[in-house]
Structures are given as C-alpha cells and as structure tokens.
Amino acid sequence: MNAIVEVQDLTKRFGKVEAVKHVSFAFAEEGIHGLLGRNGAGKTTLMKLMTGQEFATEGEVRVFGHSPVENAAVLGRVCFINEAQVYPEDFKGRHALKAASRFFSRWDEAFAARLVDDFAPPLNRPIKKMSRGQRSAIGVIVGLASRAELTFFDEPYAGLDAVARQMFYDHLLADYAAHPRTVVLSTHLIDEAANLLERVVVVDEGSVIIDADAEDLRSQAVTLVGKADGAHAFAAGREVLGVQQLGGLASVTVAGLSDTDRQEAREAGLEVGPVSLQQLVVSRTGGRTADTSEGALQ
Amino acid sequence: MTATAIDAPGAANAAPRRILDVVMLHSTNPWTTLILPWLITFAIFGLNFSIWTLVSRAAGPDLETDAFANNGGVTWILVYMMVVAIQAMSASFRFALGMSVTRRDYYLGSALYFAMLSAIYAAGFTALGWIERLTDGWGLGGYFFAPFGSAAEPLWLHAYAFFVLLLMFFFIGAASAGVWMRWKVSGLLTELLGIAVILVGLAWWITEASAWGSVGSFFTDNSPFVILSWTLPVTVGAGLAGFALLRRATP
Amino acid sequence: MDDERPIFVQIAEQIEGQIVDGSMAEEGQVPSINELAAFHRINPATALKGVNVLVEAGVLYKRRGIGMFVATGAREALVQRRRDAFRADYVRPLVAEATKLSISPAQLADMIKKEAGR
Numbered sequence: 001m002n003a004i005v006e007v008q009d010l011t012k013r014f015g016k017v018e019a020v021k022h023v024s025f026a027f028a029e030e031g032i033h034g035l036l037g038r039n040g041a042g043k044t045t046l047m048k049l050m051t052g053q054e055f056a057t058e059g060e061v062r063v064f065g066h067s068p069v070e071n072a073a074v075l076g077r078v079c080f081i082n083e084a085q086v087y088p089e090d091f092k093g094r095h096a097l098k099a100a101s102r103f104f105s106r107w108d109e110a111f112a113a114r115l116v117d118d119f120a121p122p123l124n125r126p127i128k129k130m131s132r133g134q135r136s137a138i139g140v141i142v143g144l145a146s147r148a149e150l151t152f153f154d155e156p157y158a159g160l161d162a163v164a165r166q167m168f169y170d171h172l173l174a175d176y177a178a179h180p181r182t183v184v185l186s187t188h189l190i191d192e193a194a195n196l197l198e199r200v201v202v203v204d205e206g207s208v209i210i211d212a213d214a215e216d217l218r219s220q221a222v223t224l225v226g227k228a229d230g231a232h233a234f235a236a237g238r239e240v241l242g243v244q245q246l247g248g249l250a251s252v253t254v255a256g257l258s259d260t261d262r263q264e265a266r267e268a269g270l271e272v273g274p275v276s277l278q279q280l281v282v283s284r285t286g287g288r289t290a291d292t293s294e295g296a297l298q
Numbered sequence: 299m300t301a302t303a304i305d306a307p308g309a310a311n312a313a314p315r316r317i318l319d320v321v322m323l324h325s326t327n328p329w330t331t332l333i334l335p336w337l338i339t340f341a342i343f344g345l346n347f348s349i350w351t352l353v354s355r356a357a358g359p360d361l362e363t364d365a366f367a368n369n370g371g372v373t374w375i376l377v378y379m380m381v382v383a384i385q386a387m388s389a390s391f392r393f394a395l396g397m398s399v400t401r402r403d404y405y406l407g408s409a410l411y412f413a414m415l416s417a418i419y420a421a422g423f424t425a426l427g428w429i430e431r432l433t434d435g436w437g438l439g440g441y442f443f444a445p446f447g448s449a450a451e452p453l454w455l456h457a458y459a460f461f462v463l464l465l466m467f468f469f470i471g472a473a474s475a476g477v478w479m480r481w482k483v484s485g486l487l488t489e490l491l492g493i494a495v496i497l498v499g500l501a502w503w504i505t506e507a508s509a510w511g512s513v514g515s516f517f518t519d520n521s522p523f524v525i526l527s528w529t530l531p532v533t534v535g536a537g538l539a540g541f542a543l544l545r546r547a548t549p
Numbered sequence: 550m551d552d553e554r555p556i557f558v559q560i561a562e563q564i565e566g567q568i569v570d571g572s573m574a575e576e577g578q579v580p581s582i583n584e585l586a587a588f589h590r591i592n593p594a595t596a597l598k599g600v601n602v603l604v605e606a607g608v609l610y611k612r613r614g615i616g617m618f619v620a621t622g623a624r625e626a627l628v629q630r631r632r633d634a635f636r637a638d639y640v641r642p643l644v645a646e647a648t649k650l651s652i653s654p655a656q657l658a659d660m661i662k663k664e665a666g667r
Contacts, residue, residue, distance in 0.1 A: 032592055053395050054548050070545075072316060075398040086392035086549065088327070089385055095326045096393075102319050103397040105311055148398075169590055177583030177593060195556060195591040215555050215595060 003062075004029040004150055004182045005050055010059035012045055019045045021206040022059070027184060027199060032176060034197040034214065035186045038285050042206040043186045044082070047152045050184075051080040063150065079104060079148035081139040083155040093123035093130070096138050104146035111175070112145035118167055132159030140168055144175055150182045157187075165189070169196060190278035194218075200277070204285040214277065221255040221280050222262065226270035234268055241275075241283040253283055316399070320407020321414070323394060324386060331382055331415060335375060336422075342371045343442050350440040366440035368447045375419060376467045383412060383471025387540075388478060392549035405472075405541050412468035420460035427456050451522065459526050466529040469536040476543025556591055560599030565608065568619055569627050579609055579617040 003026040012020040020042045027033050037043050048054040049061050052068035052075060061068060068074045087096055097116070101107045116123065121137040122130065130138075136159050143153055157165045173196065176183065187193050200217060202210035210217070221241055224231050228250035235243075235252045242253040253275055257265070262272050275283075311319070324331065350366050357365075386408065394404045427443035431453075435441050441449040444456060477485040504510055517525060567573040582600060586593040600617060603609040608623045647657045 031594060048548070051398070052400070055546070070400045070402055072311075072313070072400050072403060075400060076311060076316075078398050080396060080398065082396055085396045086389055088390040088393050090327045090330045091393075092327070099323050099326050099393070100397060102322055103399060170587065173587045173590065173593070174583075177586065195589070195595070198592045198594045214592070215557065215598070219555055 002029045003027065004064060005184070006060075006062040007046070007050070008060045008062075010046075010049060010061060011057045012042075012049060012054060013057045019206055020049065023203070023206070023208050024059075025201050025208055025211050027182060027201075029182055030180050031198040032172070032183045032185065032196050033199040033201070034190075034193065035184055035201050035203070036188075036190055036281055037186075037203040039188065041203045041285070043203055044084075044154055046203065047080060047082070047154050047184070047186065051075070051078055051152060053080070076105060077149040078152070079143055079146040079150070080152040081143035081154060081156050083136070083139070083158050085135075085139060087127040089128070091127050093121050093125060093127060093134075093138055096127060097123070097141065100142040100146060104142075104148055106147040106149075108145050108147055111147075112141055115141040115144055115171065118171070119164060133161070133164070134159075136160050137164070144168075144171055147175075147179055147181065150184070152184045152186075154186045155188065156185070157189075165192065169193070172196070190281055191276050194277040197277075202281050202284065209284055210281070217277055217280060218274075221253055221275040221283075222257055222265075223251055223253050223273040223275055223279075224265055224270040225249070225251045225273060226268070230268055231270055234265055234270060241280070253279070313403070316403045317407040317410060320394060320399060320404055321411045323390060323397075323399075324408065324411045331386075331411075332418075335378060335419070338378070339372065339375065342374065346371055346440065346442055347436060347438075350436075350438045354438055363439055364447075366435065366438060367449060369440065369442050370445050372423065372443055372445050375423075376463055379412075379415065379419075379464055380467040380471035380474075383468045384475045384478065387472055387475030387544070391475075391479065391544065391547070395549045401545050401547065405544050408472065409469075409537065412472070413465065416461050416464035416468060419464055420457050423460050424453055424457040428453055448522075455522060455526075458523065462526050462529050462533070466533040466536070469533050469540060472540035473536040473543065476540045476547065479547040480543055556589075556595050557599035557602065560585060560589065560591075560596055561602040564600070564603060565627050568608065568624050569631065571624070573619055575619045575621050575623055577619050578615075579619060581616060 005027040007026065008024050010020055010023045011018065023042075023046070035043050035046065045054060049056055050063060050068060052070060055069065063074050064077060066074050068078065091099075097112060101109060101112070119137040119141060121134050121141070125134070127135060127138065136157050140153075140156050140160075143151055143156060157168055160168070169192070172183065185193060185197065194214060197214040200210060200212060200214045201208055212220075224234060226249070228245060228248050231250040231252045235254055238257070239255040240252060241255055244251040265272050346366075346369060353365070354361055390408075391401075391404060395401070399407075423443050430436060430441060430443050431449065435449075441447070444451070448456070474486065474489065477489045481488070504513060564573065564579065568575075573579065579600070580588070582593050582596045585591075585596040585600070589596070600609065604611060604617070607620055608627065609617050610620050611617055644654075644657070647654075652660070
C-alpha cells in the first residue's frame, strides 16, 4: 500500500493554543477516507496543514511523498474544499466555477455542468449573498468536477438538505468508480457517510484517538441491554465506553467483544445491539464516562 | 505502508502557465479592475466638463485661458488601485490558496496583473490626454488627463508618470495587504505609525541639517523624469516586502 | 446495511440470497463492484471484499475484462449449506426446547406437519 498522505508527529500551535498535538497517521492511495471529530477537534487545521495552507510548528507532512508547502508539483494534484472558503469580493457563482476550471488540470466541464443542473446553485448571484447551502453546492461542484488525485472535503454539505446530501454521495460514488482517486471527507454527519468510508481517523482535542478501517470499527463495539445487575456484572473488567441506566435496566456500550463473548452475553440474558460509527465516535470523544482505557481501538 | 514518493506524472502545470492562471483569476470578473475604473473616470471627467461649460458660459470672454488647466481629478485612480490591490490580496489570496495555488505563483501572477493594469491605464489616459491636446482641452481649455498644469510636458512623460505612479501605489497596496494578512488591524496601525515616524524623523533631520534648500533644489534641478524614476526604488521595496510578508501568510 | 455485522458479509449474503431464490441465474452476470457500491451507497472497497468472499467460496467466478458470473452448481451448494445452517440454527434448538417440555419427536413431527398444513 502506498501512502498518498503521511503525517508524522505533527504539531501545530497558534500562540499558546495547541490545535494539533503530535499527530501521526496516513491515508492510502485510492479510497474514500474519513477524518472525523467534533467541531474544534483540529480537523480543519489538519486539512490546512496537509494542503500547505498552514505551516507546521513541529513534525512532518508528506503528500505524494513531498512537503505540500509552496510545492506546486504537489498542490497541482490536490483540491481542498473548505466549508469556510473565502471568495473574491466581487465573485458570482459562475466566476468561482470558471476560476476552478482553470486551476484544476483534470477539471471536467461536462461533469461540472451536470452537477450544476443537479445542485442548481444560483450562478449569477454574488457568492457573499448566497445561503450556506448554496455556497456548499458551489464547493461540492468544484470538489467533484476538479477530479484532483487527492481531494479534501471539509464539511462539504453544511446547509444542504438531505436530498442534496444524498445526491452528493451518489455522485461521489459514481464518479469515484469511473475515476478512482483519493478522497478525504470530514463531516459531523457520521452515520450518513459511515458506509462510504474505508479508513477512519478520528481526532479529539488535537490528538488522533481512532485510526482504523471503518469495517473493523463497525463490529468493534456493541450495546448490551438488560437487567442492570447482569449488564454491570458482564461489563466488569471490559472496556466500557458508555453506561445508561433506567430503573433496573441498564444499557452498556462495550468495546472489544469476541464472538464468543457476544454469545455469552446473550446467554446471560442481555440483548446485544450494534453501535454505529457515530455512536462510537461520540462515546470516544466526550460522551465517554470515567475510567475508560485510551487507545484500545488503535 | 511505505514512505516512497509517489512521483508526479507531469500532472502539475508549468510555472508560466500557473502564473498566467493567477492573472486570469484576477480578471475572471473584470468589473472591479477593468470596467468600473473607466466608468468612474468618465463620470469625474463628465462632472468636470459640465462645470467647465457652466463656468465658461457664465464668465463669457473674461475667462482666463488657463482657468481649467490645473485639475487633479484623474489622480483618484491611484488611490482606487491601491485599494484594489489591498482587497485583491486579502480575498483573492485566500481563494487562490483554496484553488491549490502556491503563495509564490499567486504573488508573481498578481504582480504581473498589477503591471498589466498599470500599462493599460497609463496607455488609456495618455491616449485621452492626446485627444485632449488635439481638441485644445475639449474646446474649453480644460486639461483633465494632464493633471496639475502639466499639459506642456511631452506625452511620453505622461505615460511614464501614470505607469510608475500606478505601479508604486499597487505595490504599496500589496505590501499593506501583506501586513494586514499577517497582523490584521494592529499590523496596519503599526505600519501607518511607522511611516509617520519615518516622515517626521526625515523632516526633523532635514530641518536640523538646514537642508530644505537642497530638497527644494532636488525638485527644481532634476527633470520630472528623474523625479518620477525615484518612485521605482520605493515600488521595488514595497514589492519585495509584500512578497516576504505573503510568503508566510495563512488564509 | 444496518445490523452489527460487517457490511461486506451482508453484501455476500444478499447475493447468495438472490442466487438461492433464483433471481440470479447460474452463469448469469452479477452486478459490478461499482454498481453494488452505488446501489447500497457503500465504499467500493467494501463491495469488492463482499464479492471476493463469494469468489473464494467458488460461488462466483471472474472473467477477465468482462465481469463476475454465478458458477454452475452454486445454487445447489448454497442451498445445501443453508440446509445445514437451518438444522444447526433452528432444528437443534427446537428439539432441545421440545425435550425440555417433554414433547416427543413424534409429537414434534406432528406439530410441524400441522403447522405446514395450515
């Protein structure tokens, strides 16, 4: 496996604030990957570091094997769609698309036109007067039609409704199939995107807390529901991610159960339910109760 | 996972093309830099022209022949272009970085665009100044495109003056934008304060050395061409400062 | 695609199901990885993994440059495997429960016949 992005011991400080803390991870070439975490966890800063928009305080970023900073050979193959993208003061929607068509060498004008039909952003409206969703539509169109070998989408569909988001997923999958490339998606709508993702990196407070295949994460944790005594007894000594209690009934989220463990739980009268990627991330990034062991999923 | 480089199969565009792309970015919407300035210029000129007409009708034959020869209206373009540079460098810089442009390519492309704009406006204003002469000041002795009573100077000098002055204001704007991008308001205030301190210090030093006479003779002894050429070191200095500042700027 | 089991397992099972119920004929072409990914809105790598499970099991086979096809005899093998699974998953617990309730095998068989005849 070749790494298209490699981050090693990367730290970014803004004054005294440490936004990224000694982070290391990698994304493989070809695939749709997720960079997840809560707002302010450091996702956008990481993406800016990976696209040379920010300068690292310590550590190393390698994209296509080289530093992306001021490196036209690297950046020419990268597209970064930032939710907070600033546009020139006098730009209308069509100006943004026109400019993008020039900067991205693999831009597909016909595909862009199809996307414009589907997402229907008001191309003649000044971008500063657009709604959040309309601006997101512009970003999504640029990100998809640029066909860059490495595309970052940072919260690409803020303000888009469910129909438009579904359209984005469908276009992404169809175009990815026809033109395989590497896509890194950051989103807080984890459940929606979960099945699209191959590799998942979760950051929390500037650190990577999960770096695993999405498929492995799915079966990593389960929720056990049953009588409180039984549930607690079973959970004792295991990695508990979250506990909820209602009278004599308890729901315990537990990580790292084997198939025989699950069988055992069922035989102990507990109902074994799935934990979605979203629930897993939530319980790992703040929704957690005390004394859970760190890093067991890494 | 290997650390080997996945080397570029010539996917990136070559440097001249990338720099030209930035030029095109600035002109994607030509309104601000190529259309609006002409409209404002013609509006100011039209205003001046109607005043000249009114005054000459009211005054009749008593009017002095050079009454309208001293006009500074056209110099607004210098301030306008400085603002254009500041605005372009802040908003379009952040947009360009979002389009995977390097700071270097962005700055070189912007500098080229500013030079092109300076040339376009210098040529346009000189051409209008030429018509102005042919028509003896639009038939009214009004000299708009030869500001501050400079209608007797040769046309090439006007072209040169417009060009180097526009260039200087563009790059002062670019450098100021660089300061803004790096340190925001506090940076700009410091910059203005710094400039004020330097000017006051310079004045104080000239006074101390009782050198005001030589300053005066600099402007009377040297040709306008030489005096105008002294803007070039300022332009180059501002240009280099702008580049140094933007190289480390983040959106 | 919502239960706790890995998605690729669910993809494999779904294709198996269609072979067993006859909606995918033997020697018929199976949807491509990209079609599966687009239909289920899943990562193509996951769809590939699911299909590969079936290729390894001999249920599907690849024809280079053309696509994936259902192997001859796949249906029979799958039905047999499901029968075995049926016995383990349903009959065994059924008998165990019947024994607990003192239902004799003959009575159980009777009950099943009646149920089937309804």
